[in-house]
Structures are given as structure tokens and as C-alpha cells.
Amino acid sequence: MNGEAPAKASDDAAFVEVLRFLHREAALLDGRDYAAWLGLLTGDIRYVVTARVSRPAEQGPLDYAIVDEDADTLGLRVRQISDPKLTWAENPATLTRRFVSNLEVEDAGAPNHHVAHSNLLVYRQRGTAPDGDFYAGRRRDVLRRVDGSLRIADRLVRLDHNVLFDGSLSVIL
Amino acid sequence: MDDVRHTARGESWVDAAAGTVSREAFVSDDVFRLELDRIFHRLWIFLAHDSEIPSPGDYVVRSMGSVPVLVVRGSDGELRVLLNSCRHRGTKLCRGEAGNARHFVCPYHGWSYALDGRLITTSYDGHLPPEMDKADWGLVPVPRLETYRGLVFAAWDPGVPALSDYLGDIAWYLDTLFWRSPQGMEVLAPPHRWRVRANWKIGALNFIGDSQHVRTTHAGPITLDRVRSEKDGFYVTGGDSFQVVTDRGHGCTLTYLAPGMKEENYLTHPPALGAAYAETLGADQLAMLHHLRVFVGNVFPNFSFIESQVALGEKAVIVRQWQPLGGTEMEVLSWVLAEREADDGYKQRALRHGFHNFGAAGVFEQDDLEIWASATQASDNPIAQRYPYSFHSSLPFDRSPCEQGRWPGTTYRPSNTEVAQFAFMRRWQAAMGSPDRA
Numbered sequence: 001m002n003g004e005a006p007a008k009a010s011d012d013a014a015f016v017e018v019l020r021f022l023h024r025e026a027a028l029l030d031g032r033d034y035a036a037w038l039g040l041l042t043g044d045i046r047y048v049v050t051a052r053v054s055r056p057a058e059q060g061p062l063d064y065a066i067v068d069e070d071a072d073t074l075g076l077r078v079r080q081i082s083d084p085k086l087t088w089a090e091n092p093a094t095l096t097r098r099f100v101s102n103l104e105v106e107d108a109g110a111p112n113h114h115v116a117h118s119n120l121l122v123y124r125q126r127g128t129a130p131d132g133d134f135y136a137g138r139r140r141d142v143l144r145r146v147d148g149s150l151r152i153a154d155r156l157v158r159l160d161h162n163v164l165f166d167g168s169l170s171v172i173l
Numbered sequence: 174m175d176d177v178r179h180t181a182r183g184e185s186w187v188d189a190a191a192g193t194v195s196r197e198a199f200v201s202d203d204v205f206r207l208e209l210d211r212i213f214h215r216l217w218i219f220l221a222h223d224s225e226i227p228s229p230g231d232y233v234v235r236s237m238g239s240v241p242v243l244v245v246r247g248s249d250g251e252l253r254v255l256l257n258s259c260r261h262r263g264t265k266l267c268r269g270e271a272g273n274a275r276h277f278v279c280p281y282h283g284w285s286y287a288l289d290g291r292l293i294t295t296s297y298d299g300h301l302p303p304e305m306d307k308a309d310w311g312l313v314p315v316p317r318l319e320t321y322r323g324l325v326f327a328a329w330d331p332g333v334p335a336l337s338d339y340l341g342d343i344a345w346y347l348d349t350l351f352w353r354s355p356q357g358m359e360v361l362a363p364p365h366r367w368r369v370r371a372n373w374k375i376g377a378l379n380f381i382g383d384s385q386h387v388r389t390t391h392a393g394p395i396t397l398d399r400v401r402s403e404k405d406g407f408y409v410t411g412g413d414s415f416q417v418v419t420d421r422g423h424g425c426t427l428t429y430l431a432p433g434m435k436e437e438n439y440l441t442h443p444p445a446l447g448a449a450y451a452e453t454l455g456a457d458q459l460a461m462l463h464h465l466r467v468f469v470g471n472v473f474p475n476f477s478f479i480e481s482q483v484a485l486g487e488k489a490v491i492v493r494q495w496q497p498l499g500g501t502e503m504e505v506l507s508w509v510l511a512e513r514e515a516d517d518g519y520k521q522r523a524l525r526h527g528f529h530n531f532g533a534a535g536v537f538e539q540d541d542l543e544i545w546a547s548a549t550q551a552s553d554n555p556i557a558q559r560y561p562y563s564f565h566s567s568l569p570f571d572r573s574p575c576e577q578g579r580w581p582g583t584t585y586r587p588s589n590t591e592v593a594q595f596a597f598m599r600r601w602q603a604a605m606g607s608p609d610r611a
Contacts, residue, residue: 049534051365051366051533053269053270053271053363054268054269054270054271055269055270055271055272056269056272056274059272059273062271062363064362064363064365065362065524065525065528066365066528066532066533066534067528067529067534068524068525068528068529069525069529073525073526073529076394076397076536077529077536079397080393080394080397080536083393085392085396086392086393086396086397087393087539087540088390088539088540088543088544089539089540089542089543090539126543127547162270162366163366163367163368163504164365164366164367164368164533165367165368166368166369166370166546167367167368167369167370167539167542167543167546168367168532168533168534168535168538168539168541168542169533169534169539170534170539170543
């Protein structure tokens with residue numbers, strides 16, 4: 001399996017619960033409600049974003065991390081972009097709109113543990129630039145139920161980008 | 174100041190006496206085209222680290238100014254740099270950015286080349302006239318190629334001096350980053366690559382010595398630096414800190430810990446690697462590294478490095494190529510390196526923390542890039558270009574280097590003046606003014 005599609009699909013109840021969770025999470029990030037967003041993470045969160053090396057197809061895909069955070073370093077990153085005194089890249093704030101789609105939820109064999117694959121498209125507009133930019137990729141999330149609510153325990157975002165556009169990635173994907 | 178030359182058309186963008194530089198130098202496509210001719214298609218340009226292509230047939234695709242090249246390891250183990258363009262009709266032999274090949278086959282008409290660039294077959298050799306000698310139609314090799322401590326440099330002007338002469342005194346400092354253990358450094362992952370709508374020289378200036386931007390641009394990560402906030406004054410721009418300028422416009426800035434700090438709070442050498450350092454470096458170089466907090470520099474024109482403490486006793490070395498794409502745009506390539514002798518856990522932490530700070534999503538990077546792009550955008554108009562950029566804070570200092578002469582190159586204190594940046598600009602002007610000056 002290449003990590004893009006699950007071997008066995010979950011039942012509908014799990015699918016709906018995960019879909020609601022991802023939609024709510026996207027709304028929190030678009031609304032820059034980082035305090036609430038941090039509440040959706042487990043204490044042992046791993047958050048990884050990769051880009052792709054362009055190379056001959058017969059040699060297979062090669063991804064490399066451009067973000068690789070644990071709870072500690074992710075907390076620093078989020079504090080920086082959420083405090084106007086501590087960021088220039090996000091002050092004025094960039095405008096973002098996240099589209100989460102093509103969800104597939106794996107049957108992980110445990111009701112308190114879901115593995116969700118989804119497509120992510122983030123429109124991002126910076127300053128007064130008339131044209132926005134897009135980040136596109138495939139997410140693989142491990143969601144765990146903690147105290148009755150789903151939390152993100154592991155997120156891998158495999159971006160469909162080689163050379164990143166326009167400066168540095170300063171938002172959460 | 175006497176190294177400022179005018180171009181054939183009399184252009185001079187650097188006013189050495191006034192301490193100013195024309196904004197045109199940072200936005201103009203005409204200036205960019207002259208830079209390609211006088212600098213990037215002539216001088217030594219950094220391309221790769223040899224650990225990126227360890228095996229025969231490994232290659233990476235890089236740029237020297239506007240020239241796409243293959244950096245390839247041959248079946249004989251030798252590195253070569255070849256123009257990535259078929260001799261028949263110009264097609265790129267390699268259209269990705271990295272890979273492994275047994276030979277290079279052009280996708281257009283099937284001309285095939287060996288890893289050393291030799292033309293093997295045109296697929297229609299029987300149609301060739303007898304006066305066409307295939308030996309003359311191999312991939313174009315770059316005339317000069319040398320490595321220094323694993324760093325691969327190439328130049329299109331066959332007359333450039335030997336790389337060690339070109340590097341001069343900066344080599345002593347490069348050794349403390351790239352040759353401080355017997356096995357040397359290795360690249361930990363493919364380079365991050367991103368575009369910035371800013372002139373490439375802003376990156377070079379930022380790395381050669383711009384301590385003045387740190388507190389404003391990087392208020393975020395500086396404030397959030399846990400180690401520092403526990404101990405204010407964790408590092409200083411006065412005291413032992415200094416800037417270095419060497420011949421040919423190279424330079425670096427060394428920022429040391431504030432005196433009187435408790436040793437256990439700022440271990441600057443990885444304890445596990447201390448013995449390896451002592452095996453390789455001289456006593457002077459070890460002394461230079463002692464209590465060094467941030468080490469940043471640039472080799473003219475567009476090769477930069479920064480060493481940053483990522484955790485107690487752990488350091489990442491980041492290497493940069495500022496690849497010009499025009500007057501107002503560049504592509505940045507950024508690698509993270511560590512000592513080959515380090516264990517896997519150390520390397521993983523160095524990589525993660527290295528690009529957490531400096532990379533395609535770096536917490537330092539994101540604020541730099543926003544600011545560089547805005548400087549470029551606001552300067553890209555004729556009214557703004559009536560008003561030059563200020564490098565004034567170099568002038569009170571650049572005629573009075575430190576006397577002690579302890580380190581190679583010319584050293585200046587304090588470390589937060591614009592001496593190294595203005596030396597870079599004077600060297601840039603000299604290179605633009607005279608095609609013969611390598």
C-alpha cells in the first residue's frame with residue numbers, strides 16, 4: 001500500500017464521526033483559533049509535512065520532511081504564528097480556506113482508534129497580492145479517542161510539491 | 174574601498190565613500206543579466222555536497238546562474254559536472270532533480286551519453302558524415318570542478334584560480350564546520366527548495382553578517398527560545414563576538430555566549446563528538462569554536478552556511494545556495510548536515526531542529542522571507558530607486574579592524590555592524606565592473 005488508500009474501509013458511523021471532526025478542525029484553523037486547535041491534539045502528537053523529490057518514475061517516489069514536530073516544537077510554532085508580536089509572516093494574517101475531501105477511513109479494528117486518509121487543498125492569500133496560492137496534498141491522520149473525544153495523535157501531510165512557492169510555509173496544514 | 178570598479182558602461186551601484194548601494198542592484202533584470210555574465214557564469218559556484226551522490230550513477234540537477242547542470246558520480250567514482258542539455262537539439266537529459274542512471278539517454282532522438290559525458294550513440298550513427306567525430310559531441314563538461322571538504326564547486330571560466338586560492342582565509346572557518354571530524358560531514362536529507370520574490374543578494378547579505386536584524390525580524394523565535402529565556406543575555410554581539418572579512422568578498426559572523434554563564438546551560442560542543450573535533454582541528458580552531466553560539470557566513474557569491482545550537486550540546490549545520498532567477502526572484506536550496514560519526518538519534522534531532530528553524534517552513538525563515546519580499550517589491554520602482562540603501566553602520570568600523578590578528582582574515586568588533594555586508598557589496602561591484610577579476 002502506498003499510504004494513499006486504506007486496505008479495509010470503516011463502517012459508516014466511524015466515517016461520519018471522522019468527517020465531522022476534520023471539518024470542525026479545518027474551521028478552527030481557518031478561523032485561527034489555535035488555542036482550540038491545540039486542544040484537538042494528543043500530548044504525544046507527531047506532525048509531519050513532506051515535499052517530493054522529482055526523479056525518474058522507475059525509481060519510485062521519494063518524500064522528505066519539511067516540517068517534523070512533536071508537541072513541544074509544534075507548540076512553539078503555533079505560539080509564534082498566533083501572537084501578533086511574534087510573527088511577521090502571519091501579521092497581517094494570511095487568509096486561508098481549507099478543503100478536506102476524498103475521505104477514506106480505515107477499519108483499524110478498534111473503536112477508539114481511526115486512521116483517516118483525506119485530500120487537503122489550502123487556498124492561501126497573503127498581503128494585497130491579487131492572486132492566492134494553493135497547497136495540495138494527501139493527509140494520513142491517526143485519531144485516538146481521549147476522554148470521549150477524538151484527538152489527532154499523528155498527522156502526515158504529503159504535499160504534492162517539489163519546489164515550494166512564495167516564501168516559507170507559515171500555516172498549519 | 175579601492176576595489177570598487179566601474180562597469181564598461183560606467184555603472185557603479187556601490188558608493189564606497191558614502192556607505193550606500195543603489196536599489197537598482199536589488200531589483201533590476203539588467204543587473205541580473207550582467208551578474209550572470211560577470212559572476213555566475215564565471216566564478217566558483219557551490220553546487221552540492223558529495224554525500225548527496227555517494228554511488229556510481231547518482232546525480233543531482235543544479236544550476237549555475239541560468240545554466241542547468243548535472244552533478245554526477247561516474248562509474249570510476251569521479252565527480253563530474255555536465256551541461257544538462259543534449260548536444261543534438263538541446264533537450265534536458267535529466268528532467269527531474271535527482272536520481273541514478275547507468276547512462277543518459279535523450280528522450281528526443283535517442284542520443285546516449287556515458288556517465289562521463291561521452292557520446293555513445295546518436296541512434297543513427299550510420300547516417301553521420303565521416304568528418305563528424307563523436308568524441309567532439311559529448312555532453313559539455315564544466316571546465317573547472319573542485320571539492321573542498323565535501324563541498325562541490327564548479328566554474329565556467331577556465332581561468333579562475335584554484336578553489337583553495339579562491340576561498341583563501343575563509344577555508345580555515347569552513348574547516349571548523351565541514352572538516353571537524355575525521356570522516357567529515359554528510360547531508361541528512363534532500364535539500365528543501367522554495368521560491369522567494371526577492372533578490373538573491375539579500376540572502377547572501379543576511380548570512381554574511383546581519384546581526385542587526387535578529388531582534389526585530391526574529392522576535393518570535395528569539396522570545397520563544399526556551400534556553401535563552403531562562404538565562405537572559407544568552408549570547409552577545411559585543412565581548413568575544415566578531416565579524417570576518419576575507420579576500421574576494423567572503424565573510425562570516427561569530428556570536429559568542431555572554432561571559433559568566435554557567436557551563437552546563439550552554440554546552441556548545443556535542444560531548445560525544447568532542448574527541449573527533451580534537452582529532453581534526455587545530456588548537457586555534459577549537460578555541461574559536463569554544464562557547465560559540467551562532468556561526469553564520471557567506472562564500473561569494475551565493476553559498477551560505479549557518480550553525481545553530483538546536484539543543485543543549487547539539488548543533489545543526491545548514492548550507493544554502495541562493496539561486497538567482499531574475500532581479501526580483503530567487504530559489505533557495507537548503508541542506509542540513511551533521512558529522513558522519515554522530516549516532517542516528519543525533520542526526521535525526523539535528524535534521525528536525527535544523528529545518529524547524531531554517532527551511533521551507535522554518536520559524537526563522539518565514540519572517541525573513543516576508544520581509545525580503547516586501548523590500549524587493551517596494552524597491553522595484555523608479556521613484557524608490559532615487560534613494561539608495563544604507564550601509565552606513567559599516568563606515569565607522571571598516572577601517573579599524575581588530576589588532577590582535579588571532580584569526581585568519583580581517584576581523585572586526587563588535588559583530589553587529591555592517592562591515593561584512595558592505596565588503597560583500599564592494600566585492601560584488603568589483604566583480605561586475607571587471608570580467609577579469611576572479
